[in-house]
Amino acid sequence: MKKRITLLGLALFSIGVHAQSGSSPAGADMIVFHAIITTQAAAQPEATALAVKGGRIYAVGNDIEILAMKDSKTRVIDAQGRRLIPGIEDSHIHPLNERNFTHKVRWDGVPTLKRALEMLKEQAARTPEGQWVRVTGGWSPYQFAENRMPTPEELSKAVPNRPLLIHYAYNWGFLNKQAMKVLGVGTAKFQMPEGTNIHKDKKGHYTGVITGNTFAFIALEGLTPGPTPEEEVSSLEYVINYLNRFGITSVIECASIIGYPEGHAPLRTLIEEHRLNVRFPFVDLGLDMNPNSNWVDNEINRVTKAAPISPGQNLHPTMEHGYEYEGTGELLRAELHDHENFDEPAVIIPKEVMMKYAQEDLRKLIQKRIPFRMHVTYNENMTTFLDALEQVNLTTPLDGMRWSVEHAETISPENIERVKKLKGGIALDTKMAFHGDAFAKTHGREKALYTPRLRALVDSGVPLSMTSDGFRVSPANPWLGLSWMVTGKSVSGSVILAEDNRLTREEALRLYTTGAAWFESQEQDKGRIAPGNLADFTLLTADYFAVPEDEIKNITAVLTVVGGRVVYGIDNYANLAPQLPEAIPSWSPIKYFGGYYGEK
DSSP states (O other): OHHHHHHHHHHHHHHHHHHHHTSOOSSOSEEEESOEEEOOOTTOOEESEEEEETTEEEEEEOHHHHHTTOOTTOEEEEOTTOEEEEOEEEEEEOGGGOTTGGGSOOOTTOOOHHHHHHHHHHHHHHSOTTOOEEEESSOOGGGSTTOSOOOHHHHHHHOSSSOEEEEETTTEEEEOHHHHHHHTTTSTTOOOOTTOEEEEOTTSOEEEEEEOOHHHHHHHHHTSOOOOHHHHHHHHHHHHHHHHHTTEEEEEEEOOSSOTTGGGHHHHHHHHTTOOOSBOOEEEOOOOSOTTSOHHHHHHHIIIIISOOOTTOBOOSSSTTSSBEEEEEEOSOGGGOOOOOTTSOOOOOOHHHHHHHHHHHHHHHHHHTOOEEEEEOSHHHHHHHHHHHHHHHHHSOOTTOOEEEEEOTTOOHHHHHHHHHTTOEEEEESHHHHHHHHHHHHHOHHHHTTSSOHHHHHHHTOOEEEEOOTTTSSOSOHHHHHHHHHHOBOTTSOBOSOGGGOOOHHHHHHHTTHHHHGGGTOTTTSSOOSTTSBOOEEEESSOTTTSOGGGGGGOOEEEEEETTEEEEEOGGGGGGSOOOOOOSSTTOTHHHHOSSTTOO
């Protein structure tokens, strides 16, 4: 009997060896060891090593057990005792609107107005005739040591020989004399949306200062020279490199001005050439150039007839969740946009307008099962929007379909509960970190301290993420947002969040990881360092959980990995990362200043 068992065992062992010989090698594709890993997995919250196989986390544990999984083909990376966290996801951002990124001077992170003006002067000297010097968003006057905006005189002195356009968020614009002349400011040639204010001095002369709403600044940039198709591809590649620098491995494109499918041409080029270094699910806006068209009808036509695609469908041939359709938004129509200019009083949509249009549009989308995301900044508009959605839900049930409100800066506890009851999510943003000083001046410091209601939102259990809404209203650096949530301080150093309205470091990080994954229905695939999860992670320049609070804002990545593939590396990891092609055009400011101040 014993002999039979032995023979049976040998036979089974032989079958097992034969089966394995015909399968893929047992060794890991990549191992990272000697790390301090924050897994965000409850059963195993910490580890020192991980293994990757087939683009997913293969195993998590200590150095000895994970290093035992290597073979001759395994890439082994020594983390040198650094903190490793799950890849960051920005679940509301606009990379495709940066199709001219390589044309622009970026003031993101620049510490002084003096240096910002020097950058303009340097770029003016290399910008060819016929092109403009531009800074379109990503900065705040409160980040500068001088704590103010530039004056028209300073801008004209810095750029005397080329047209100049500067945007501060969607709040203020600046043109120099050359730009005003090219655009015909003060003549019938210069037509801007209603509500645009072109400032004059005491003598009645135009100063070049412009204020208005979002649409005014979109129109203003549209009057400047556009990029070539090749420059659009280069721009998107450098935008993604900017994101990877901060440990971002996934974004949700929350609608581009030029939408799907035409506006996605540079993205498709990167996919076809195997150069897409971030997961890129997208939301599409049904905007077109016909002022009388219905955006929701446009969107339904696009995704059901013109270029059919279903929610959750992935168009990337090799990257999981690489290029998926996530629905429509962040606007349903222009009449329902309440903007986000904290230098001005709140924009309140008339109740009858919100009720009429929101019900009409939401019913169409729910019937077609197209997920939607709705921009609502102010609580007064949130109340009416939720009134409309609750009415629609009575006769046209959401029935589990995911939806969300975006920004929600002043949402009330009552409306938080209403969103939760309707099984929606809330995608917050970090605008208060950059523009909170302005909000305090306009709406009062007491209100600012509880804008948004971070503690109440987290405690409510509503699906929740933190986002940048980059690259116009804010830079896309998540570490500035993490710093604000933990310290309560804006970029000026002012206390802008009450002590009882701040988050722990763990809570804040979850809003950029597991919280963000909800908005594309990928909670089981993203946001954790755990077996079976996507191999998206980043190794940090400093230990997020150990550095003094005031140093959180200075953290970046030394290594970023997407799907088990290194997409960004500096210092000891620089040779692991793919080399970026040179930015085009040849005079690109990105070649000289990078996309973010201090970039290596």
